[in-house]
Amino acid sequence: MDAAPPAIVVSEPVDIWDLWHTTSTITVRGNVTDPGLSEWYKVWVNGVEVEVPGGVLEVAVEVDEGESHIVIEAEDQAGHTSSGGVTVRVDTIAPDLRVITPAEETFFTTEIKVDLQGEVSDVNLGSLTLNGQPLSHVQGIFTRALNIYEGENVFEIEATDVAGNVATRTLVITKDLTPPQYTLEEAISGGEMLDLDGERYATGSGDVTVRISLTFSVSEHTTVTASGGRGQVAGTGDLDISFDLEEGENTVSFDLVDEAGNEASPLVYRITLDTTAPEILVPGSDEVITTKDRTLILMGRVEAGSTLKLNGDPLRVNADGTFSTQVDLSKGENVFLLEAEDQVGLTSSLELVVDRKDKGEESPGSGSFAAMLAMALISYVVLWSRGRKT
Numbered sequence: 001m002d003a004a005p006p007a008i009v010v011s012e013p014v015d016i017w018d019l020w021h022t023t024s025t026i027t028v029r030g031n032v033t034d035p036g037l038s039e040w041y042k043v044w045v046n047g048v049e050v051e052v053p054g055g056v057l058e059v060a061v062e063v064d065e066g067e068s069h070i071v072i073e074a075e076d077q078a079g080h081t082s083s084g085g086v087t088v089r090v091d092t093i094a095p096d097l098r099v100i101t102p103a104e105e106t107f108f109t110t111e112i113k114v115d116l117q118g119e120v121s122d123v124n125l126g127s128l129t130l131n132g133q134p135l136s137h138v139q140g141i142f143t144r145a146l147n148i149y150e151g152e153n154v155f156e157i158e159a160t161d162v163a164g165n166v167a168t169r170t171l172v173i174t175k176d177l178t179p180p181q182y183t184l185e186e187a188i189s190g191g192e193m194l195d196l197d198g199e200r201y202a203t204g205s206g207d208v209t210v211r212i213s214l215t216f217s218v219s220e221h222t223t224v225t226a227s228g229g230r231g232q233v234a235g236t237g238d239l240d241i242s243f244d245l246e247e248g249e250n251t252v253s254f255d256l257v258d259e260a261g262n263e264a265s266p267l268v269y270r271i272t273l274d275t276t277a278p279e280i281l282v283p284g285s286d287e288v289i290t291t292k293d294r295t296l297i298l299m300g301r302v303e304a305g306s307t308l309k310l311n312g313d314p315l316r317v318n319a320d321g322t323f324s325t326q327v328d329l330s331k332g333e334n335v336f337l338l339e340a341e342d343q344v345g346l347t348s349s350l351e352l353v354v355d356r357k358d359k360g361e362e363s364p365g366s367g368s369f370a371a372m373l374a375m376a377l378i379s380y381v382v383l384w385s386r387g388r389k390t
């Protein structure tokens with residue numbers, strides 16, 4: 001006769017109030033035996049019948065987040081029932097740990113302190129630490145002024161719940177007080193570069209765009225910005241910026257800034273592009289000049305900075321490009337050859353023919369040729385200045 005109900009013994013998990021599990025699948029192990037020696041008995045775990053071969057109980061149970069009781073029930077052939085179980089605590093969710101300030105976790109600064117503010121939450125929050133030391137919080141809100149030293153500063157904030165789930169935020173704050181250092185290399189395409197008394201000049205055919213490439217070899221991560229929307233480049237090592245030259249003076253300034261915001265002293269890059277041969281302008285030179293005078297004041301203008309030769313001999317040119325000289329005239333046709341060379345070596349020439357008539361001969365126009373020439377030159381110079389005004 002079967003007089004005793006089945007006996008339930010749970011060996012795993014152990015019911016300890018502060019033992020938390022980090023998984024929702026719990027393996028229940030134990031023994032269910034029937035001292036009454038029924039031919040058979042049945043076992044249920046959380047209402048689901050399970051096999052207990054040889055009385056050995058081993059079953060995986062899905063439990064909810066938080067505290068749950070796993071119920072084990074048994075019934076023998078004689079109708080005796082018994083129940084047992086175990087209470088388990090499950091927390092599978094790591095703390096929600098957020099850094100509100102600073103806004104970025106990795107950045108550069110020149111500051112001596114950075115304010116840390118953040119928030120942590122977990123239904124079973126355990127500890128909160130900063131670099132391994134306790135970090136106090138009020139209802140999950142924490143604040144701390146972080147001291148920042150030259151170089152890299154690493155701050156690890158770690159929140160752990162009672163089950164051992166961990167959330168970590170790492171701040172890498174680099175303090176940098178040194179502006180970027182750099183060396184500069186220049187290259188030109190579509191033309192040729194010249195150094196004239198320390199000033200940069202470039203020349204070309206005028207048909208091909210002349211382009212300058214500057215390579216900044218920087219000592220650290222740097223952002224290089226060229227003025228006038230000519231480009232921006234950021235990075236380490238060699239940083240290239242290229243831009244087209246316009247005829248005349250090109251002035252481009254470059255700002256170099258490191259990641260902490262330190263600025264190198266700005267580079268002002270100047271280069272003058274000259275692809276134009278020096279134009280020689282002598283009023284009245286487009287036709288044969290006739291005069292009865294024995295001398296002629298030869299006046300005109302050439303590109304500033306050019307050298308000028310008159311029939312092979314150097315002729316002084318003023319800083320503004322004007323020139324003037326008195327020439328002797330022979331009877332009949334006098335040919336004057338003006339040859340100009342500008343600063344970049346471009347050349348041009350102008351031939352002037354003056355016909356000196358005898359005193360008795362008719363000469364066209366009224367007044368002296370020199371007066372006519374002077375008038376023409378004045379109007380020409382006015383026009384020229386207007387045209388070149390910048």
Ligand SMILES: [Ca+2]
Pocket residue numbers: 091092093094095122123124161162165
């Ligand atoms: Ca948790």
Ligand SMILES: [Ca+2]
Pocket residue numbers: 176177178179180220258259260262
């Ligand atoms: Ca720096």
Ligand SMILES: [Ca+2]
Pocket residue numbers: 274275276277278303342343346
């Ligand atoms: Ca020129």
